[in-house]
């Protein structure tokens with residue numbers, strides 16, 4: 207029986223304590239010889255051996271590419287909840303190079319002597335099965351709540367999940383007897399016996415037991431790799447290779463792990479024997495028509511969604527399906543839960559084109575485009591559709607130091623952008639949160655702490671690389687496809703996928719970063735005061751206001767936070783003083799720091815948003831008494847736990863209203879209200895409607911199409927519709943405030 211696994215070769219090295227460097231050096235030899243795996247036996251009761259976990263960690267630090275595994279771990283002396291964390295940790299630290307060989311125990315006298323519990327063979331199998339379930343559950347960090355198990359041998363009571371390993375750590379089980387073999391078939395990723403302990407025919411019998419158990423739970427037997435610890439089976443290299451090839455072709459062995467602490471032997475194994483075995487097996491498999499591709503598990507196949515031609519995903523394009531380990535970390539966004547049928551992660555503009563082509567062959571399915579996953583509308587995920595996730599396109603490159611011209615991929619986050627530009631003494635005006643992605647923000651506007659002095663992010667865009675709906679890759683700037691360049695700056699989601707942005711950035715030195723909290727009795731008066739002070743402040747000052755529904759029995763707290771773009775403490779204090787006089791300050795922090803430090807405020811880890819966000823946005827000429835009173839009433843209603851006013855104006859308003867698809871440049875403020883219920887939020891938002899003019903797409907989650915007319919004034923909308931008709935006539939890009947394509951001369 208040949209399961210068609212791609213062949214792998216490893217080393218089984220004695221963890222000798224007498225010469226502790228020896229196993230480390232042998233591991234390095236194994237790596238240099240091209241071996242795939244280095245493994246160590248685990249006998250924690252054996253004083254002649256180094257502790258296996260400690261050794262594996264050390265080896266991981268002293269090697270670069272070779273994978274590392276215990277062979278096999280003594281689970282009775284290793285609490286599985288701790289093993290799960292240790293395994294995930296070494297996997298993270300080694301860049302996904304860890305595998306886990308597991309054993310049920312043995313040597314019970316020694317185990318008991320070390321404080322372990324003596325188990326019968328049957329009990330040990332049950333204990334191992336419980337351990338496997340528990341470890342896998344602890345790695346499921348996309349699930350909420352702690353882990354509770356009530357096993358006979360392993361119980362946890364609310365153990366916290368995580369860390370999540372860098373990759374799905376395969377569990378290889380050291381099994382000989384039927385119960386262990388059956389467990390391997392049901393739950394293992396690999397079978398790991400030693401040839402020395404097997405009789406002729408045992409491999410075939412073991413395989414049959416494993417396969418039957420696998421099939422009994424709906425698994426494909428090919429999901430289980432067959433590994434084998436071997437000695438030097440023949441002195442003659444050719445004969446050695448032929449014997450291994452026979453084991454591969456007749457007994458389905460996919461991984462050969464050579465025991466022996468001889469560096470020369472390891473070198474020959476990696477450099478001569480392994481290639482010879484591969485050659486023999488490849489030739490025979492070709493003759494027999496056995497394919498070597500990776501096997502997608504039955505569980506993963508069952509998790510596939512209807513209507514997606516999964517097997518037709520373009521070659522080389524990284525695809526994550528609902529049954530994949532990575533899925534839990536890519537299904538949701540920061541603001542919203544989701545369950546897409548397929549997440550494609552292109553690594554180049556060409557792959558983005560291929561992904562668009564694939565999506566176009568599924569016109570009935572939702573298509574979401576994602577860069578940093580912080581879209582407030584949450585439309586960069588969906589249910590059952592396709593997501594084109596641009597996180598791999600995250601390069602930040604300086605193109606021209608003189609002109610301060612930089613090229614940034616859409617998948618970069620603003621924290622990284624600020625840190626990289628900060629090294630040159632530069633900054634690019636962005637949003638206020640380092641976790642937000644470049645792609646979503648830089649195609650919509652970009653209202654941040656430097657806005658009044660340096661304008662919107664889109665105002666710094668000099669060129670963009672865009673993949674259009676038909677898959678063509680174009681460069682757009684003021685001279686090339688100027689209509690597209692106009693649309694990208696404010697309505698980019700409508701016209702294509704931007705795969706690179708070229709920005710001209712500013713010199714920005716140290717800044718004053720202020721965070722002030724006020725106790726406010728009269729919210730309307732405070733809002734008005736904030737608006738007045740803000741508008742009369744010099745442009746180097748941009749402050750945002752944040753508050754929410756009053757909490758019963760507690761004073762209303764309003765926060766002001768932002769930046770004074772100056773490294774002079776006196777200037778910073780002078781700018782802040784008028785705000786400080788608006789109401790009693792209950793907390794204050796003012797720091798002289800860098801823009802990069804201000805933007806280092808985000809968790810850049812996986813996003814596990816749940817539910818639906820409900821957010822409404824408006825742009826506001828001035829904070830008038832009528833607006834302030836309406837906003838105070840809205841807050842009083844309790845429907846808006848998050849309310850924000852952001853200063854715009856200044857340099858934003860220097861740009862002509864029709865220069866970009868982002869409009870309403872004369873507005874001095876942006877208003878945002880978030881609520882947990884859309885109906886209550888809308889009821890309250892209507893009370894502000896008379897006071898706001900315009901809306902910022904990035905802060906709104908409305909589904910109602912008429913809101914598009916609030917984002918784009920009539921002439922802008924007409925021009926945008928014509929551009930949509932030219933570049934995306936069939937509305938491939940329709941997930942995010944899509945405008946209707948209409949032919950017109952206006953473009």
Ligand SMILES: Cc1cc2nc3c(=O)[nH]c(=O)nc-3n(C[C@H](O)[C@H](O)[C@H](O)COP(=O)(O)OP(=O)(O)OC[C@H]3O[C@@H](n4cnc5c(N)ncnc54)[C@H](O)[C@@H]3O)c2cc1C
Pocket residue numbers: 539540541574575576577578579580581582583584585586596616636637638639641642643644645646647649650651652653654698699700702703704705904905941942
């Ligand atoms: C905590 C937080 C703070 C924020 N602060 C600010 C702020 O200070 N200032 C501000 O202006 N905004 C801010 N925003 C809003 C933010 O700018 C938008 O939500 C933006 O769309 C997020 O970009 P993203 O790439 O992370 O989002 P994603 O969710 O990845 O994308 C959002 C949408 O943008 C479109 N899109 C994404 N990438 C591309 C691309 N490469 N080409 C074409 N279209 C694309 C898609 O239609 C997608 O649905 C904030 C959001 C959050 C959650």
